[in-house]
Amino acid sequence: MFDNIEIAENDPVFCVFENFKADQNPRKINLSVGAYRDEFENPVIFKAVKLAEKLISENKEYTQITGISQFNNLAAELIFGQKNINTNHFFTCQTVSGAGALFLGAQFLAKFLPHKIIYYSQPTWVNHHFIFEQAGLEMRSYRYYDEKTRGIDEDGFLEDVRAMPEGSAILLQVCGHNPTGLDPSEELWTKIFEHLKALPFFDMAYHGFASGDIEKDTFPIRQFVGTTRKDALVAQSRPVPEIFRIFRISGFSGLAQSFAKNMGLYAERVGTLSVISAAGNAKAAGSQIRQLVSATYLNPPCHGAKIVKTILGDCDLKKIWLDELHDMSNRIKEMRIALKANLEKRGSKKCWSHIIKQTGMFCYSGLNLGQVQELREKYSIYMPNDGRINMSGVNPKGLFRGPRPIAGKQK
Numbered sequence: 001m002f003d004n005i006e007i008a009e010n011d012p013v014f015c016v017f018e019n020f021k022a023d024q025n026p027r028k029i030n031l032s033v034g035a036y037r038d039e040f041e042n043p044v045i046f047k048a049v050k051l052a053e054k055l056i057s058e059n060k061e062y063t064q065i066t067g068i069s070q071f072n073n074l075a076a077e078l079i080f081g082q083k084n085i086n087t088n089h090f091f092t093c094q095t096v097s098g099a100g101a102l103f104l105g106a107q108f109l110a111k112f113l114p115h116k117i118i119y120y121s122q123p124t125w126v127n128h129h130f131i132f133e134q135a136g137l138e139m140r141s142y143r144y145y146d147e148k149t150r151g152i153d154e155d156g157f158l159e160d161v162r163a164m165p166e167g168s169a170i171l172l173q174v175c176g177h178n179p180t181g182l183d184p185s186e187e188l189w190t191k192i193f194e195h196l197k198a199l200p201f202f203d204m205a206y207h208g209f210a211s212g213d214i215e216k217d218t219f220p221i222r223q224f225v226g227t228t229r230k231d232a233l234v235a236q237s238r239p240v241p242e243i244f245r246i247f248r249i250s251g252f253s254g255l256a257q258s259f260a261k262n263m264g265l266y267a268e269r270v271g272t273l274s275v276i277s278a279a280g281n282a283k284a285a286g287s288q289i290r291q292l293v294s295a296t297y298l299n300p301p302c303h304g305a306k307i308v309k310t311i312l313g314d315c316d317l318k319k320i321w322l323d324e325l326h327d328m329s330n331r332i333k334e335m336r337i338a339l340k341a342n343l344e345k346r347g348s349k350k351c352w353s354h355i356i357k358q359t360g361m362f363c364y365s366g367l368n369l370g371q372v373q374e375l376r377e378k379y380s381i382y383m384p385n386d387g388r389i390n391m392s393g394v395n396p397k398g399l400f401r402g403p404r405p406i407a408g409k410q411k
């Protein structure tokens with residue numbers, strides 16, 4: 001019965017990481033998976049996380065299907081910048097990190113979206129394809145990266161946004177775009193929201209890593225729902241249409257949030273899925289999502305959510321966390337400057353200014369497949385085939401290790 005099953009495609013980024021781990025070269029460099037490394041190449045556990053873990057009371061009981069409610073409220077406040085968010089218009093639910101939130105949202109869209117089409121930036125995170133196709137949606141691309149300028153193709157992007165039909169969806173990365181490191185400017189976001197007819201599904205996996213400031217990185221969302229205007233979301237305040245001042249859409253929009261990167265909780269699998277309903281139907285949408293959770297894993301894991309809840313609910317811990325995040329983002333910025341300077345110092349005549357113009361964890365280096373393979377084979381430097389570099393994998397030791405191929409590696 002199962003004789004004809006074909007081997008499914010593996011996540012190419014994790015494949016590169018596996019190859020890196022198997023490489024015996026002591027001077028190997030890992031620039032693959034999007035996880036933060038300090039200047040000594042070590043993974044980091046945030047101080048705030050260690051402190052929070054000491055305060056957590058453990059039990060192994062089920063939580064609720066939608067997760068720990070205090071966590072959900074604090075996580076929603078982080079996204080939307082307001083307390084007491086109007087539950088007719090907003091629903092937030094704990095998820096199995098960002099990928100879990102995307103998959104739940106994808107399943108929701110596959111059930112309720114009139115046209116089963118979602119548009120994604122060309123290029124996008126490779127797992128987006130797996131997630132939305134698995135859920136049964138058709139994926140179509142919109143123009144994003146311009147190879148000539150190594151920037152965003154703004155005209156192409158807007159033209160494609162205008163052409164997307166009502167009843168379809170668009171996947172928008174909020175900040176630290178994976179893999180290009182290119183984020184729309186505030187002006188471009190405004191234009192996108194003005195022209196949008198498709199329902200936006202925001203993916204926010206790197207907030208805090210782009211600018212070093214969570215508030216700045218969540219700006220597109222605040223702008224979208226109108227929270228840049230004081231009190232817009234507070235339960236008892238304004239009438240519905242005013243909340244969605246930019247947004248002419250009467251349907252839903254969604255947001256997947258991850259705490260994997262910005263709290264270093266990769267393995268804890270903690271995130272949220274939010275639904276924003278202009279028509280005030282968020283409770284019904286939430287009930288559908290609750291049922292999807294029940295059918296998938298019944299209850300989310302708790303430990304990571306308790307850490308996040310403890311940090312977000314305590315001013316001192318929150319400050320420690322935000323400072324650490326700011327420092328990490330700064331280290332990445334310093335490495336961008338150093339990498340560019342070093343390439344130039346070593347005599348490269350190519351223009352490398354895109355390295356410092358891009359933001360977040362990634363640099364879309366512009367290296368082609370042949371160059372990526374050569375770096376891997378001759379120098380034990382590992383990155384995905386598209387030339388995306390995890391900038392936190394760049395450190396002074398790696399940068400200054402010398403231009404020669406590593407002994408024994410040269411073919």
Ligand code: PLP
Pocket residue numbers: 034096097098099100125173178203204205257258259260261266271
């Ligand atoms: N979205 C993007 C763009 C990502 O790059 C990632 C992880 O690399 C995620 C979402 C989800 O990450 P996680 O499931 O670890 O929260």
